[in-house]
Amino acid sequence: xxxxxxxxxxxxxxxxxxxxxxxxxxxxxxxxxxxxxxxxxxxxxxxxxxxxxxxxxxxxxxxxxxxxxxxxxxxxxxxxxxxxxxxxxxxxxxxxxxxxxxxxxxxxxxxxxxxxxxxxxxxxxxxxxxxxxxxxxxxxxxxxxxxxxxxxxxxxxxxxxxxxxxxxxxxxxxxxxxxxxxxxxxxxxxxxxxxxxxxxxxxxxxxxxxxxxxxxxxxxxxxxxxxxxxxxxxxxxxxxxxxxxxxxxxxxxxxxxxxxxxxxxxxxxxxxxxxxxxxxxxxxxxxxxxxxxxxxxxxxxxxxxxxxxxxxxxxxxxxxxxxxxxxxxxxxxxxxxxxxxxxxxxxxxxxxxxxxxxxxxxxxxxxxxxxxxxxxxxxxxxxxxxxxxxxxxxxxxxxxxxxxxxxxxxxxxx
Ligand SMILES: O=C(O)[C@H](O)COP(=O)(O)O
Numbered sequence: 387x388x389x390x391x392x393x394x395x396x397x398x399x400x401x402x403x404x405x406x407x408x409x410x411x412x413x414x415x416x417x418x419x420x421x422x423x424x425x426x427x428x429x430x431x432x433x434x435x436x437x438x439x440x441x442x443x444x445x446x447x448x449x450x451x452x453x454x455x456x457x458x459x460x461x462x463x464x465x466x467x468x469x470x471x472x473x474x475x476x477x478x479x480x481x482x483x484x485x486x487x488x489x490x491x492x493x494x495x496x497x498x499x500x501x502x503x504x505x506x507x508x509x510x511x512x513x514x515x516x517x518x519x520x521x522x523x524x525x526x527x528x529x530x531x532x533x534x535x536x537x538x539x540x541x542x543x544x545x546x547x548x549x550x551x552x553x554x555x556x557x558x559x560x561x562x563x564x565x566x567x568x569x570x571x572x573x574x575x576x577x578x579x580x581x582x583x584x585x586x587x588x589x590x591x592x593x594x595x596x597x598x599x600x601x602x603x604x605x606x607x608x609x610x611x612x613x614x615x616x617x618x619x620x621x622x623x624x625x626x627x628x629x630x631x632x633x634x635x636x637x638x639x640x641x642x643x644x645x646x647x648x649x650x651x652x653x654x655x656x657x658x659x660x661x662x663x664x665x666x667x668x669x670x671x672x673x674x675x676x677x678x679x680x681x682x683x684x685x686x687x688x689x690x691x692x693x694x695x696x697x698x699x700x701x702x703x704x705x706x707x708x709x710x711x712x713x714x715x716x717x718x719x720x721x722x723x724x725x726x727x728x729x730x731x732x733x734x735x736x737x738x739x740x741x742x743x744x745x746x747x748x749x750x751x752x753x754x755x756x757x758x759x760x761x762x763x764x765x766x767x768x769x770x771x772x773x774x775x776x777x778x779x780x781x782x783x784x785x786x787x788x789x790x791x792x793x794x795x796x797x798x799x800x
Pocket of ligand 1: 438479494530556648705
């Protein structure tokens with residue numbers, strides 16, 4: 387039996403009264419959930435407020451503690467950057483800072499940076515040399531970018547983030563509830579010489595980037611237009627190795643395909659050997675974007691056994707603390723995407739879940755468990771009323787402590 391694996395990025399808000407999933411009018415999703423077995427899932431593990439990368443690796447069946455090597459290399463691959471033998475890759479955000487004090491005014495430069503503006507800004511930094519190391523800077527979607535330090539010798543990834551919103555716990559980065567609003571000094575996390583070198587390059591690059599970006603014509607124009615300048619790069623999740631996954635098709639004996647909107651998810655799916663079904667980059671307007679996701683999914687369902695579809699929408703509103711925006715994004719996913727695909731799913735199992743919670747009350751990822759609904763045609767469901775945290779809490783799947791156990795269990799059932 388085929389499977390549609392639908393991930394609503396950041397949709398959950400936790401077991402709170404005003405949960406977007408509870409408030410949103412989503413008849414198509416709720417209809418599926420009613421016929422599903424349901425539960426709650428800690429996508430990485432209890433106590434982790436994961437980023438999308440470790441969470442997606444986990445819900446695709448791979449323990450991130452064993453496989454995860456940092457977001458940087460994954461974002462680089464998802465952004466089409468060629469990684470040579472020795473490198474250090476970091477996820478970056480174009481952000482707005484006070485260039486004197488390095489105080490962060492907005493971690494995402496107002497979230498209105500166009501991909502064209504980001505590309506122009508990235509190209510002003512791309513190819514910079516620092517102490518003989520060449521720096522590649524590649525813009526991806528909106529405020530997101532990747533920085534790759536190329537080297538002839540191995541570079542250590544044991545360095546801290548300059549983005550204060552995320553902390554490294556081992557290799558895995560977790561969102562912080564509170565943080566000091568300044569660009570953090572990159573620190574070596576070991577006393578090895580190569581960690582000190584990596585940290586030094588990152589700090590020099592960070593300062594040079596602010597000098598160059600603050601004077602860049604794109605930012606002079608943005609300031610004139612009353613927009614925030616994207617005059618800094620916040621960096622996080624350094625990695626010097628590409629994760630090696632057993633190819634997912636071989637692992638589960640089924641063909642997998644992926645539709646995703648962000649380089650990080652596309653990078654993971656590419657590394658697992660999934661067929662990539664490209665869609666236009668998100669415009670920030672779900673009504674405009676969802677039809678192309680829907681048509682691509684209909685095609686993918688005919689091409690592979692398991693279609694992994696990762697929709698970004700709700701996460702953005704969670705980060706911005708916008709409850710009604712988040713509710714609206716879920717309602718649009720329901721009315722355009724899920725209602726549109728429902729007629730194709732008569733003999734297809736569907737799994738609906740999320741990679742992590744991004745509570746609008748927190749404006750960040752949280753360690754709350756995410757709801758799971760698995761509908762297998764011909765099998766009875768739990769009859770829950772609505773796809774949300776509280777209803778799924780009482781589902782027959784119970785609480786799944788580690789997301790990477792879910793897919794292996796499902797693949798045995800369908
Ligand atoms: O949108 C993304 O890339 C991440 O999910 C959140 O990252 P940000 O907090 O840096 O925007």
